[in-house]
Amino acid sequence: MNRKFSNILVTGGAGFIGVNFIRYLFEKTGFSGRIVNFDALTYAGNPASLRDIAERYGSGRYVFVRGDIRDRAAVDQVFADYGIDAVVHFAAESHVDRSILGPKAFITTNVMGSFTLLEAARSAWKLSDGRLRDDVLFHHVSTDEVFGSLGETGYFTETTAYDPRSPYSASKAGSDHLVRSYHHTYGLPVTISNCSNNYGPYQFPEKLIPLMILNMLEGKSLPVYGDGKNVRDWLYVEDHASAIWTIMNKAADGESYNVGGENEWENIRLLERLIEIVAKKAGKPVRAVRDTITYVRDRPGHDRRYAIDCSLIKRELGWKQSVDFEGGLERTVDWYLANLAWVDAIRSGEYQKWIEANYGRRG
Numbered sequence: 219m220n221r222k223f224s225n226i227l228v229t230g231g232a233g234f235i236g237v238n239f240i241r242y243l244f245e246k247t248g249f250s251g252r253i254v255n256f257d258a259l260t261y262a263g264n265p266a267s268l269r270d271i272a273e274r275y276g277s278g279r280y281v282f283v284r285g286d287i288r289d290r291a292a293v294d295q296v297f298a299d300y301g302i303d304a305v306v307h308f309a310a311e312s313h314v315d316r317s318i319l320g321p322k323a324f325i326t327t328n329v330m331g332s333f334t335l336l337e338a339a340r341s342a343w344k345l346s347d348g349r350l351r352d353d354v355l356f357h358h359v360s361t362d363e364v365f366g367s368l369g370e371t372g373y374f375t376e377t378t379a380y381d382p383r384s385p386y387s388a389s390k391a392g393s394d395h396l397v398r399s400y401h402h403t404y405g406l407p408v409t410i411s412n413c414s415n416n417y418g419p420y421q422f423p424e425k426l427i428p429l430m431i432l433n434m435l436e437g438k439s440l441p442v443y444g445d446g447k448n449v450r451d452w453l454y455v456e457d458h459a460s461a462i463w464t465i466m467n468k469a470a471d472g473e474s475y476n477v478g479g480e481n482e483w484e485n486i487r488l489l490e491r492l493i494e495i496v497a498k499k500a501g502k503p504v505r506a507v508r509d510t511i512t513y514v515r516d517r518p519g520h521d522r523r524y525a526i527d528c529s530l531i532k533r534e535l536g537w538k539q540s541v542d543f544e545g546g547l548e549r550t551v552d553w554y555l556a557n558l559a560w561v562d563a564i565r566s567g568e569y570q571k572w573i574e575a576n577y578g579r580r581g
């Protein structure tokens with residue numbers, strides 16, 4: 219399989235991974251077409267993270283459209299306006315804690331929004347004889363959380379049974395099933411990736427790694443859920459971008475691949491490592507920062523361990539991770555230290571004002 223795309227619709231391209239994926243395509247691949255970034259700009263979306271890309275590439279190569287994937291007319295319009303021949307579907311509500319407090323937005327966006335997008339793609343890519351084009355692709359970005367929780371041993375593979383346990387992972391599982399069903403039922407060319415925890419630049423400050431870095435810099439306490447022994451497999455975000463691009467270019471229609479860092483860390487061990495890096499760079503005594511660790515009541519239904527077996531994508535498509543954890547954490551801490559203004563602008567509402575001035579009020 220060797221595909222060529224001219225007009226890629228990236229949904230949720232103003233969020234953490236979407237921003238990094240768009241940067242990766244422009245800066246690290248030979249992609250010469252256009253990217254249309256379609257994003258509703260929820261609290262997690264920030265088109266200012268791509269302001270330099272917009273300036274450098276101009277509207278011939280990069281377009282931002284504010285829109286909601288649940289709005290069929292808006293999605294149809296973007297397919298019609300830009301001759302879309304590939305979709306990379308990131309748009310989602312993505313924070314587990316928020317899904318526990320308010321699951322509804324997760325169902326409407328992750329399930330209904332994905333359904334709306336699939337229907338729009340099916341309609342836009344229909345040929346006059348009723349069949350669907352085969353030179354297009356719908357890539358769905360999903361998570362390892364759909365597989366549930368592991369004990370101390372074992373790994374998630376592509377054939378592990380789905381067993382989602384939070385409203386977030388259940389809604390992502392629902393969207394994965396819908397995407398597969400559109401391939402089997404209607405012949406829509408699709409690929410799917412299920413990836414482990416990402417970290418890196420531009421991650422919203424509520425997520426574990428940026429939250430801890432920022433709390434350390436500000437001398438705030440470092441909250442750790444439960445006993446701190448939940449295990450996650452961490453992947454540098456640019457390696458996730460390269461995996462998605464590899465799958466889009468090389469995978470057969472209908473295939474799913476697991477993507478991971480082969481890099482398991484207990485939360486508390488990860489935090490201790492992060493403290494050493496931040497303390498050194500910020501000139502703070504390690505012990506004083508460590509003393510701010512505070513154990514808090516565990517998240518309800520907190521999955522114990524996730525670990526990905528990503529041997530299939532390595533073997534079949536030749537992908538591999540390029541950033542080791544030490545180097546990736548250093549780069550991430552350096553990025554936050556150099557971009558505290560980005561964080562401040564989110565927290566102070568400055569970006570909010572910029573978004574409202576340029577794109578209207580947030581819904």
Ligand SMILES: NC(=O)c1ccc[n+]([C@@H]2O[C@H](COP(=O)([O-])OP(=O)(O)OC[C@H]3O[C@@H](n4cnc5c(N)ncnc54)[C@H](O)[C@@H]3O)[C@@H](O)[C@H]2O)c1
Nearest residue numbers: 230232233234235258259260262263286287309310312416
């Ligand atoms: N962050 C991770 O570690 C991780 C790991 C594996 C998979 N994923 C998946 O990758 C995708 C992106 O994750 P992220 O961490 O970048 O999320 P994020 O929350 O940072 O960004 C989500 C983006 O989607 C947009 N969005 C939300 N609802 C929308 C709607 N109805 N219509 C249009 N846009 C909407 C938001 O404005 C935001 O820009 C998600 O599908 C997530 O499930 C994330």
